[in-house]
Amino acid sequence: MRNLHVRLLSLALILFASGLIFYKVTKLGLPLLPSEEIEVWSVEARLGFDPKDVPIKAQLTLPRSPEGYVIADENYVSGKYGLAVEDKEKNRIAEWAVRRAKGEQVLYYHLQLARDNNEDVIEEMIDNSKKSKEKIVFPKIPEYSEGKATAVNALLEEVRQKSADIKTFTRELLLRFNSKTPDENVQLLLSEVKTDKERVNLIREVLAGARIPSRTIHVLLLREGMRHGSLTPWIQVHNEQEWLSFNPGNSERVMPKNSVIWQMGDNPIFNVDGGKNVKLDFSISRHTQEPLRLAEQRARKMGSRAMEFSLFSLPVETQNVYRILLMVPLGAFLIVLLRNIIGIKTFGTFMPILIALAFRETDLVWGITLFTLIVALGLAIRFYLEYLQLLLVPRLASVLIIVIILMTVVTILSYKLGFEHGLSVALFPMVILAMTVERMSLVWEEHGAGEALQQGVGSLAVAALGYLVMSNDILNHLIFVFPEVLLLILALTLLLGRYTGYRLTELWRFRATFGD
Amino acid sequence: MSLMNRLLPWRVLKAKGIMGMNKRNGDYIAAYNKRSQYPLVDDKVKTKHLAEAAGVAVPKLYAVVEIEKQIRGIAKKLEPYDDFVVKPSHGSGGEGILVIIGRALGGYRKGNGEMMTESELDHHISNVLSGMYSLGGLPDTALIEQRVEFDPIFSAVSYQGVPDVRTIVFRGVPVMAMIRLPTRMSDGKANLHQGAIGVGIDLKTGKTFSGVWHEKIVEQHPDTGASIVDLQIPQWDKILELTAHCYDLAGLGYTGVDIVLDRDHGPLMLEMNARPGLSIQIANQCGLLKRLEKIEALDDIPESIEDRVKLAKTL
Numbered sequence: 001m002r003n004l005h006v007r008l009l010s011l012a013l014i015l016f017a018s019g020l021i022f023y024k025v026t027k028l029g030l031p032l033l034p035s036e037e038i039e040v041w042s043v044e045a046r047l048g049f050d051p052k053d054v055p056i057k058a059q060l061t062l063p064r065s066p067e068g069y070v071i072a073d074e075n076y077v078s079g080k081y082g083l084a085v086e087d088k089e090k091n092r093i094a095e096w097a098v099r100r101a102k103g104e105q106v107l108y109y110h111l112q113l114a115r116d117n118n119e120d121v122i123e124e125m126i127d128n129s130k131k132s133k134e135k136i137v138f139p140k141i142p143e144y145s146e147g148k149a150t151a152v153n154a155l156l157e158e159v160r161q162k163s164a165d166i167k168t169f170t171r172e173l174l175l176r177f178n179s180k181t182p183d184e185n186v187q188l189l190l191s192e193v194k195t196d197k198e199r200v201n202l203i204r205e206v207l208a209g210a211r212i213p214s215r216t217i218h219v220l221l222l223r224e225g226m227r228h229g230s231l232t233p234w235i236q237v238h239n240e241q242e243w244l245s246f247n248p249g250n251s252e253r254v255m256p257k258n259s260v261i262w263q264m265g266d267n268p269i270f271n272v273d274g275g276k277n278v279k280l281d282f283s284i285s286r287h288t289q290e291p292l293r294l295a296e297q298r299a300r301k302m303g304s305r306a307m308e309f310s311l312f313s314l315p316v317e318t319q320n321v322y323r324i325l326l327m328v329p330l331g332a333f334l335i336v337l338l339r340n341i342i343g344i345k346t347f348g349t350f351m352p353i354l355i356a357l358a359f360r361e362t363d364l365v366w367g368i369t370l371f372t373l374i375v376a377l378g379l380a381i382r383f384y385l386e387y388l389q390l391l392l393v394p395r396l397a398s399v400l401i402i403v404i405i406l407m408t409v410v411t412i413l414s415y416k417l418g419f420e421h422g423l424s425v426a427l428f429p430m431v432i433l434a435m436t437v438e439r440m441s442l443v444w445e446e447h448g449a450g451e452a453l454q455q456g457v458g459s460l461a462v463a464a465l466g467y468l469v470m471s472n473d474i475l476n477h478l479i480f481v482f483p484e485v486l487l488l489i490l491a492l493t494l495l496l497g498r499y500t501g502y503r504l505t506e507l508w509r510f511r512a513t514f515g516d
Numbered sequence: 517m518s519l520m521n522r523l524l525p526w527r528v529l530k531a532k533g534i535m536g537m538n539k540r541n542g543d544y545i546a547a548y549n550k551r552s553q554y555p556l557v558d559d560k561v562k563t564k565h566l567a568e569a570a571g572v573a574v575p576k577l578y579a580v581v582e583i584e585k586q587i588r589g590i591a592k593k594l595e596p597y598d599d600f601v602v603k604p605s606h607g608s609g610g611e612g613i614l615v616i617i618g619r620a621l622g623g624y625r626k627g628n629g630e631m632m633t634e635s636e637l638d639h640h641i642s643n644v645l646s647g648m649y650s651l652g653g654l655p656d657t658a659l660i661e662q663r664v665e666f667d668p669i670f671s672a673v674s675y676q677g678v679p680d681v682r683t684i685v686f687r688g689v690p691v692m693a694m695i696r697l698p699t700r701m702s703d704g705k706a707n708l709h710q711g712a713i714g715v716g717i718d719l720k721t722g723k724t725f726s727g728v729w730h731e732k733i734v735e736q737h738p739d740t741g742a743s744i745v746d747l748q749i750p751q752w753d754k755i756l757e758l759t760a761h762c763y764d765l766a767g768l769g770y771t772g773v774d775i776v777l778d779r780d781h782g783p784l785m786l787e788m789n790a791r792p793g794l795s796i797q798i799a800n801q802c803g804l805l806k807r808l809e810k811i812e813a814l815d816d817i818p819e820s821i822e823d824r825v826k827l828a829k830t831l
Contacts, residue, residue: 340538343537389636389639389642391642391643391646392643392646392647392648393646442648446611446710447709447710497542498542499538499542500536500538500539500542500543501526501536501538501539502526502529502530502534502536502538502539503536503537503538506529506534506536506537507525507526507529509731509798510529510534510731510797510798511731512728512731512732512733512798512801513528513529513532513534513797513798513801513802513803
């Protein structure tokens with residue numbers, strides 16, 4: 001009856017906690033495992049212009065879901081402007097509007113781009129772009145001016161002979177445009193071109209002569225510390241299967257590693273009605289961020305309640321305290337396992353856990369060394385105190401004082417000798433040390449040195465094990481991001497609370513009854 | 517032992533009905549011992565008063581020391597007695613028990629023959645008061661009582677100290693018993709953890725089986741060399757009756773009752789334990805579980821002590 005009750009309670013706790021974890025992982029995208037920090041690009045687009053004396057309408061094309069990146073965060077600095085953002089094909093258009101403005105006007109758009117390491121997502125996106133059967137419109141052959149027509153036709157003929165398909169065709173064409181010693185035809189065509197944009201338009205015009213569908217995209221190259229950067233136009237041609245990107249400047253096929261397609265299609269990148277001297281430039285900086293924070297920001301953007309009550313809403317120092325605190329239940333669970341399933345004896349129930357917490361700061365080997373040193377010295381002095389026949393509380397207090405003196409001496413000596421690690425002895429819980437000395441000496445007196453050493457080594461082994469568990473990065477991450485894991489631990493502990501089977505050490509203890 | 521049992525040793529224990537620590541704590545102590553009754557057995561002064569009121573024979577109480585100041589007058593109070601025992605009221609596992617067997621040279625002689633000055637005795641009592649031997653280290657009371665002069669039948673099989681009979685009493689029925697023989701290693705104490713021998717007793721006849729010393733089977737006393745097998749415990753029925761009677765004192769369902777056989781006064785109840793140990797199973801080469809389950813299966817336990825002892829003998 002009581003067992004059933006405990007089992008049902010545990011089951012309820014496990015279901016609730018697992019459900020919450022499942023929701024957080026699948027819906028909010030919180031990572032189950034800790035991963036290395038990922039790159040986040042901070043992009044600032046600055047649109048500046050001088051107003052005319054009319055109502056102003058400024059439009060800026062923004063990326064929607066740039067391939068290979070995730071928009072972690074974005075915001076607009078609009079001042080007194082009204083803002084509307086709408087989707088348009090593969091882009092979004094931000095439209096700022098104001099009735100009247102004086103002086104130089106500046107509008108900002110901030111964007112946080114995180115590289116999407118989730119390859120599945122990228123693949124999915126590629127699949128989608130393949131699946132969505134775009135209607136490719138094959139361009140008509142443009143009507144070139146007379147002199148131009150000859151040059152274009154000659155160029156196309158030459159390129160056609162040296163290429164096999166649309167991909168190689170485009171490449172050959174671009175090679176000719178980018179050659180250091182362009183031939184006459186190209187020279188003629190380029191003679192009228194002044195800006196990059198015109199150059200891209202010219203190349204597209206030539207491609208149209210071969211009835212190759214093409215479009216312009218604008219690419220933002222992500223360079224750390226870039227100021228006053230601008231978008232680079234690229235050309236995409238369609239080979240009846242997919243869009244292939246080409247850099248018109250050097251005929252490269254592959255997009256640079258850190259680049260993002262800002263705009264796609266024929267919309268203007270920006271357009272300001274009622275403004276002059278319009279200027280758009282980009283500043284970019286790079287920083288790294290934990291994927292966890294990123295997921296958390298995203299979850300916040302989605303407006304999830306679960307994140308509002310997460311530990312991340314606490315100040316950082318408090319968070320750090322809880323990072324350690326939340327590991328204690330794991331240690332306690334370990335103690336339950338070791339004592340009730342294995343049957344190891346320790347000094348004090350949770351003393352090893354407190355020692356293990358101190359090991360977090362001192363490192364394992366140094367922790368064990370210092371602990372052994374202090375307890376051994378403390379024990380020696382405690383045996384002398386026994387001879388003085390002191391009352392209990394003064395004796396405990398003396399042991400405590402001696403433990404602190406020993407800690408001080410060890411710290412000073414190790415510092416003088418140049419052992420940095422000796423300094424961390426101050427992090428040991430001294431009351432626990434004093435109680436360990438006291439209990440150990442009592443066990444020593446009453447049950448002999450063997451029993452005392454056995455329990456001492458047992459405690460230390462449990463502490464070391466506890467340290468290994470409590471300093472495990474994966475567990476640390478798991479329990480901090482998903483505090484409901486504590487409910488799982490509670491459920492398991494409750495179940496173990498009704499475990500009435502044998503302890504491992506009892507198999508040894510009762511071996512004498514195996515006889516017949 | 518079959519291969520299967522060798523691989524899965526707990527199956528052997530289970531088949532023999534050996535009770536583990538978890539089982540004892542979870543299914544017997546937690547279920548049958550009400551926590552509010554614990555103080556009645558944890559506090560030896562209370563147990564003694566209860567026992568005296570119920571007519572259960574106990575060693576005579578000489579003095580109770582509750583505060584430091586009373587220690588000064590204790591020598592005077594003890595003047596009429598040549599021998600006595602100092603015990604912490606809340607002690608466990610026989611810790612803090614001091615046996616004085618006589619006086620010499622203005623001091624005391626301890627059970628192990630060593631001398632002790634008056635101030636050393638005072639210090640021991642002071643330690644007891646400070647809670648050094650009590651459960652949880654709380655301040656304690658010291659009681660000084662009559663030293664039991666054990667029945668000479670045991671003199672060949674005990675090294676100093678007093679052998680006692682530990683019986684597990686479940687719902688008022690004695691279910692398993694052993695006699696604990698002090699050794700040199702146990703410093704005259706009848707505590708198995710400290711190195712005393714536990715010898716199983718046949719409930720029906722009161723005769724001993726072989727013993728266990730440090731969880732190993734022994735047939736001779738390690739210090740005296742005398743056989744410990746097939747000894748007849750004198751006044752066995754009286755001992756069983758006394759243990760069954762003790763159940764009525766505290767109303768604890770699962771207890772260990774410790775009884776000594778005094779040369780002159782017969783069986784005396786020394787103390788009761790709400791968390792009796794499990795080594796008694798090794799001493800008896802028999803698990804507790806089957807017997808406990810038999811008693812558990814009964815709806816009613818006989819009211820009279822004689823019937824309960826009769827029931828015990830059928831287990």
